[in-house]
Amino acid sequence: MRNREKKVAGEAAAALVEEGMTLGLGTGSTVAFFLDALGERVRGGMNVRGVPTSEQTAAVCHARGIALLDIHSVDRLDLTIDGADEIDPRFRMIKGGGGALLREKIVAEISERVVIVVDSAKVVEWLGAFPVPVEVVRFGCQHVQRHLAGMGIAAKLRSNGDAPYTTDNGHYILDCAMGLLDEPEGLAARVKAMTGVVECGLFMNHCHTLIIGTETGAIVRTK
Numbered sequence: 001m002r003n004r005e006k007k008v009a010g011e012a013a014a015a016l017v018e019e020g021m022t023l024g025l026g027t028g029s030t031v032a033f034f035l036d037a038l039g040e041r042v043r044g045g046m047n048v049r050g051v052p053t054s055e056q057t058a059a060v061c062h063a064r065g066i067a068l069l070d071i072h073s074v075d076r077l078d079l080t081i082d083g084a085d086e087i088d089p090r091f092r093m094i095k096g097g098g099g100a101l102l103r104e105k106i107v108a109e110i111s112e113r114v115v116i117v118v119d120s121a122k123v124v125e126w127l128g129a130f131p132v133p134v135e136v137v138r139f140g141c142q143h144v145q146r147h148l149a150g151m152g153i154a155a156k157l158r159s160n161g162d163a164p165y166t167t168d169n170g171h172y173i174l175d176c177a178m179g180l181l182d183e184p185e186g187l188a189a190r191v192k193a194m195t196g197v198v199e200c201g202l203f204m205n206h207c208h209t210l211i212i213g214t215e216t217g218a219i220v221r222t223k
């Protein structure tokens, strides 16, 4: 059922893409449905180019014939389509379940418009049931873990089999069980200020339009 909802949301987002646009291309299983639908439009003759937010997305784009842009060649993007792990009524989000939070945040911040695609389970009243991913430098990452522990936050080093998971940027991820968040903005700022933290998976002001896939169609909400 969730896959069906993700497909509905991804396909609805693909319909928003216009000829000639420069795109930010998010990461994850919901975005994969968007890329499938976009690939079909490209095969039909549409001309668009996009900055991928992960090596995984870049590989999917290659397979679908979607032209890629180097982030260094653009100052801004017309439209970004990305997923989320949780999103609240004020469009605040937790992202980074797929490990691409740093590139996702950069791409969102150079986009005129950001559309987030989710299945209905991602829509929450309060953020925080999903552990917040925090990208950290590998050197001394225990220092950040200790700092977080001092704030009462259990931070688990993400693993990939027996080894730590490494992001496309060569960093580690700490998945932080924070509990339901009263004031995510303040927490995001405190986490971001820690030495060794590269980026925090709390996205406070990055979504303009939300597309929720449901069994009966797509629900579109705009800020």
Ligand code: 5RP
Pocket: 026, 027, 028, 029, 030, 031, 082, 083, 084, 085, 094, 095, 096, 097, 098, 099, 100, 101, 104
């Ligand atoms: C990757 C992300 C994804 O957008 C998020 O994890 C949602 O993924 P999915 O659509 O597979 O549920 O933030 O870093």
